[in-house]
Amino acid sequence: MSRKIVLVDDDSKIAELSGQSLQSKGYTVKIFDNPLIAKEFLLNNIDYTILITDNIMPQINGIKLIEECFAIRNDIDFILASGDDSANIDIKPFGNRVRFVSKPFKRKDLINAIEGFN
DSSP: OOOEEEEEOSSHHHHHHHHHHHHTTTOEEEEESOHHHHHHHHHHOTTEEEEEEESOOSSSOHHHHHHHHHHHOTTOEEEEEESGGGGGOOOGGGTTSEEEEESSOOHHHHHHHHHHTO
């Protein structure tokens, strides 16, 4: 059985396209364009165990979203989609729970990152 995924990107078109792409490969994906609403959903739905998030968003950045979710639910795996800003991001506090995917990404990049957790 495939794991359930929360996908968040403040660009709703990118979020929808990415989510639909993963759904077409059999993943169950809940799509959000607001990271705060995505966080609330993820923390209240323990059957969702992967968060894919953009890093640069207006309400809260992706790494902060990861920090806040990890502090409450350390069973979640995270994929941070980021452009050039990823060089200064420290993921060591999360052990092997965080993977980077460079933007722009292809569906296979996301699938490889997801399958890397299994």
